[in-house]
Amino acid sequence: MKRLLARPQRHVLEAFARRRVLLAFDFDGTLAPLVARAADASMRPRTAKLFNAVAHRYPCVIVTGRRARDIRRRLGNAPVAAVVGNHGADSAINRAAVRRTVAAARRAIAPIVEREPGSWIENKTYSLSVHFRPGPTTDRHLAQLRRAVATVPKTGLVPGKNVLNVVAADAPDKGGAVEQLLRALRCDRVLFVGDDETDERVFRHLPTSRLLGIRIGPAPHSRAAYSLDRQSDIDTLLAMLLALRDDEQTPAAARQEQLGVLGEALEIMRVLWSLDHRLHQRSKRMQRALGITGEQRLAMRLALHAPGLAAGDLAALLHVHPSTLTGMLKRLVANGFMKSRADTGDRRRLRLDVTPKGARVLRESGLSIESAVAATLEETPDSEVAIARSFLERMSAKL
Structure with a gap:
């Protein structure tokens, strides 16, 4: 591997940044x-500030072994x-098939992990x-696993640092995920930075004509071209990338960047206001x-689900005052919907x-909020839905 930050190699980064690079x-x-x-785990304040600025100038993605939700709150x-x-x-x-495979693997290894001190799933x-x-006993433990x-x-x-990762063989690995993102975001090339064995899947998967692979730390066997x-x-790499596109920032992006890293509470509030809008x-x-x-x-759907629903019960389900519901019902009755x-x-x-x-209007679901919610539920794991519902209910109770 060549040291990317060495002066003779810096032209490589400059050439890559000119393209539509991910x-x-x-x-x-x-x-x-x-x-x-x-x-x-968290980024240093300087890293967070630099990454925020870089993400306003380039399309940026994170490909990680963690849960996506866990990473989002750290960004x-x-x-x-x-x-x-x-x-x-x-x-x-x-x-769904990936979930079943992983669940079966967990059942197979759980007794082994329980017997090994300091080991956990x-x-x-x-x-x-x-x-x-x-x-x-590490070698014996890993052989049993x-x-x-x-x-x-x-x-x-997929081995890592003091960790053994169990994956579904027919699920995309990091290399496949990065290739999908390249297509989805319509980029010509990708710069990928990683530090362990799981990241080697990216360095092996993509041709060097489309990949600038960067491995952190010594790794003589790595397929990355640079280190x-x-x-x-x-921080130095992010600062260099920033300098190469420092004149391309839009005024709107500059205003957004000035906010810096909001912190988790403000970021959640920002998302909630966006959803409300x-x-x-x-x-x-x-x-x-x-x-x-x-x-x-929503009021009509609830009434259709429970014919003869009392107006007071409907107000309670919608979390509105009965007087507020009265005006809504008058309009629905006047228009012949209820x-x-x-x-x-x-x-x-x-x-x-x-x-x-x-009932005929309710069958026209294409534009409805309900259809958007249903589509999102379809592509979201049940565990994430349960967490989101629980979080929103607890926050609602505190307001």
Whole structure:
């Protein structure tokens, strides 16, 4: 490997930056220093600032062994184009099959891991990481793990630093994931920086005509063409990339960059405001096309699901005051989408039903907020959906 930061090699980086180039990075040991506890990993403040600025000038992606959600919260508000986790398996088309393979592998190795002191399984749904503490029994322990994994069809092993990663053999690895991102983001070439064996999949997968592969630290066997001496050199590389495109930043990007790294709470608030804005936009489009807003459609869907639903119960389900619901119901009844009737047992209570006209409108689902939610659910693992629901419910309770 040639030392990329050596003066004779710097023209290589300049030539690459002129093209439509994708910047791809591992996280641990690359953007962030390696630490004893994975939960403590973070970019140094200078690295975070440089990466944020670079991501405003180049399409940037993270391809990591961690869960994508775990990485996103460590990136601040850097506008990355994508985060692919689980060593590339997140980009698998048949993720249900990958989940089943990984679950079978976990059952096979769990008894072995339980017997080894200092060893534990990190279950990331689409891959497993068996962490271990090096010692006199390490070789025997790893040999047992390899034999157990070999009994599970369609599994593979990727060694790392004090970790053995178990993956589905037919799921994309980091190399396949980077190639997919190149196509999806319509880039000509990719600069990829990594620091361990899992990153060698990228260096081997792509031809040197399309890849500027950079390995961090000494690795005589690496297929990367270039190297950085140490992890802290990532700051120098980012600064060089920034300098090569410092005159290409738009005013809007400059204003966004001045915010720096927002921190997790502000970043969540930013995402929530963006979601709220998009919900209002979609609701207005629905009203123009279908005659009902997103909130009105939800009220009608609930009433259709439970014919004769009491108005008070509907208000509680929608988390609105009954007086607010009254105005909405009057408009829906006036437009012929719903009808109301007095409760036979208590004439002060209204019972609600959707009319045939309302049912026809509800069948027009193409523009609905519900269809967007359903499409997102379809492509999101159940575990992530459960976490998102729990987080939103807890936050709602605190407001």
